[in-house]
Amino acid sequence: MIAELRSITDIWKRMPSEMHARRFLERIIWSTGRHCPHCGSFASSALRGRTCRPGLYQCRDFRLQFTVTTLTPMQGTKLDFRIWICAMFLVFTSSKGISSVVMARLLGVNQKTAWKMGHAIREMMDDRNGELMPLEDIVEVDEAYVGGAPKSLSGAYNPSGKGTGKPMIFVAASRDGQARARVVPNDQRATLELVLLEWIDPATTNLMTDGSKSYRSLGKTMADHQYVIHSQKEYANPETGAHVNTAEAVISQVQRALVGVYHNLGRKHLQRYLDEIVWRWNHREPVREVVKQWRTKAGIERDKSTTIWRPIPVVDQMHVLLQSAVGKQVRRSKEYGLCWP
Numbered sequence: 001m002i003a004e005l006r007s008i009t010d011i012w013k014r015m016p017s018e019m020h021a022r023r024f025l026e027r028i029i030w031s032t033g034r035h036c037p038h039c040g041s042f043a044s045s046a047l048r049g050r051t052c053r054p055g056l057y058q059c060r061d062f063r064l065q066f067t068v069t070t071l072t073p074m075q076g077t078k079l080d081f082r083i084w085i086c087a088m089f090l091v092f093t094s095s096k097g098i099s100s101v102v103m104a105r106l107l108g109v110n111q112k113t114a115w116k117m118g119h120a121i122r123e124m125m126d127d128r129n130g131e132l133m134p135l136e137d138i139v140e141v142d143e144a145y146v147g148g149a150p151k152s153l154s155g156a157y158n159p160s161g162k163g164t165g166k167p168m169i170f171v172a173a174s175r176d177g178q179a180r181a182r183v184v185p186n187d188q189r190a191t192l193e194l195v196l197l198e199w200i201d202p203a204t205t206n207l208m209t210d211g212s213k214s215y216r217s218l219g220k221t222m223a224d225h226q227y228v229i230h231s232q233k234e235y236a237n238p239e240t241g242a243h244v245n246t247a248e249a250v251i252s253q254v255q256r257a258l259v260g261v262y263h264n265l266g267r268k269h270l271q272r273y274l275d276e277i278v279w280r281w282n283h284r285e286p287v288r289e290v291v292k293q294w295r296t297k298a299g300i301e302r303d304k305s306t307t308i309w310r311p312i313p314v315v316d317q318m319h320v321l322l323q324s325a326v327g328k329q330v331r332r333s334k335e336y337g338l339c340w341p
């Protein structure tokens, strides 16, 4: 079993033919044993013969045929599986995301193909099956309005923040390294509460927010609530430990990806890009702690510790990604876009 893939060349070296890549994917997707994605049966046999594609199986219960990609966003692909593995490698390892133009150039496919692969991978990254680690203890939440200036105004006046018609994103991050992000229609308490309750358990959560009104009333339903008032230039409260720097760090990842990589991002696809950015955030591990010493203006020595994080191994990420892939189909629409059945 391949334990880690270190580079694109490594992928092609370890998988000299497409069959190797298919076996690699099969071992991941069917890590508990080959089973039929239609009915779940573990009794199946390989279909052999000249007319059969390699990797085609048939379940014994309902005689349904399937391959490793059936009912996943990769279903019906004509691409070499090694290209798919490389595409996943690029998405996992590009710290701010990778545009379809760059991916197309690196993999030798056309841009539309790369764009579709990117979206298929992001589709597998969403957490609809609830596999992410829970948000616990201290959870920071914050919101942001994202996106650039409208096309007609590009390079000109680009207002930011509330009331500009830009999509609003709502972010929650626990201080132990897990995060969530969602595109939401507005910042009213009812809207935010519905989303937040999907992510956390109010009975055990210590919520950290800024001082906005929605959060103050929302905080009353939590085990504990602390806030900092940004409009009074309060960004951290050393006594209560209140700050929302973790949530703001997630938001800045989003802003950087949107400015630097995914320009002209449609509102339609925004959630999927958020899923990708949050995926990378959630699949890291702490490597070490760096302690910096500094002196305040009053001359007091203080320590500031920062945790250095690195992404978990690519093959481990593929395990998580592909094990929740079944049931997340993406189809090609007639207009060469995407549609979700």
Ligand SMILES: [Zn+2]
Pocket: 036, 037, 038, 039, 040, 041, 059, 060, 061, 062, 063, 064
């Ligand atoms: Zn079946």
